[in-house]
Amino acid sequence: MADTSNLTERQRKIFEFIREKISMRGYGPTIREIGSGFDIKSPNGVMCHLKALEKKGLIKREGRSARAISIDDVRPNSVSHMEPAHSPTTLPLLGLVAAGPTIEAVAQDDTLDLAEMFCADGHFALRVRGQSMIENHIDDGDIVIIRKQNTANNGDRVVAMVDREVTLKRFVRKKDHIRLEPANGSMAPIIVEPDRDIQILGVLVGVIRKC
Template structure:
């Protein structure tokens, strides 16, 4: 009897630890492996007893529908970041007409109060620093940039992502690709500064 209680406690502690670290419960077979039991029916018996004690809740129709009663995993608060499509002339970057979709990101990842938007990268001009075609660039909506910042610039109604340098009598927008030359302009509109990249491997 003492051995059975110890095994039940072992299963319960594994359930708690697994659920806290993964955010979802283990399957019965994963429990078997963790506590060195070969019989799934034995584990089911322990789970039934844990449920009767009010320590867990289960949905028998679903393999992972198990809830540790004392654990209440807080849901992350999300924020929707607009994905900018084609820029309409003379409209602010975050005008509804420019937004093609929204992208949810956990609020914990946002470290400042400025507005953010996302742009889909086109081309390989920044490939040396790991920014690739079709990546989603996460941009801080600001005009305040310094030399060396990676910026989103608007030149003749064309958006480009380059490294920014304010030089003596011009602005240099420097690609991070050895085969490409810098863009030299008298002036340009800065739409924002790069904060990060999202890439899908699908």
């Protein structure tokens, strides 16, 4: 068992956070996860804590990525030792790119975890057919990620079943009916009167498009 007696309280909590992530899912947290979990605004602030833990011999790091953290006495609970340490659903997050005026290229040492974004409990995927949501940048053939729930707030983009037919629209509840509004000026909304059967299947949380 690692000796944490020489750590500050913040270092000890970060160390336990890293230990838990490795144990539960098989790989360590990203810099962004650590920053978010401990309200550390700067990536450099996170890196300082990681360097301190490494210097005290409590963690090992391969390269600069927080994802490469290992702890000698910690093994994943649910990942075979024969499996790779890194998730196949992660990508290097290297920085920002301008979609307007050019910006300075600044290197960023982080990781984008697609599983954490889209594969949480209660999430499912659907392939879009049609262009009723094109003005929300959701096109025919896109994959939408839906969080399963049976309620929605006004303005949510939902998957709804109306009279046993499924549609992706913006949910608006009026006093005496529900409007399912498209994001396409050439299409009319679906008006759901009280005598019609409507069921909310989930709320949109992401869109995936392969170019």
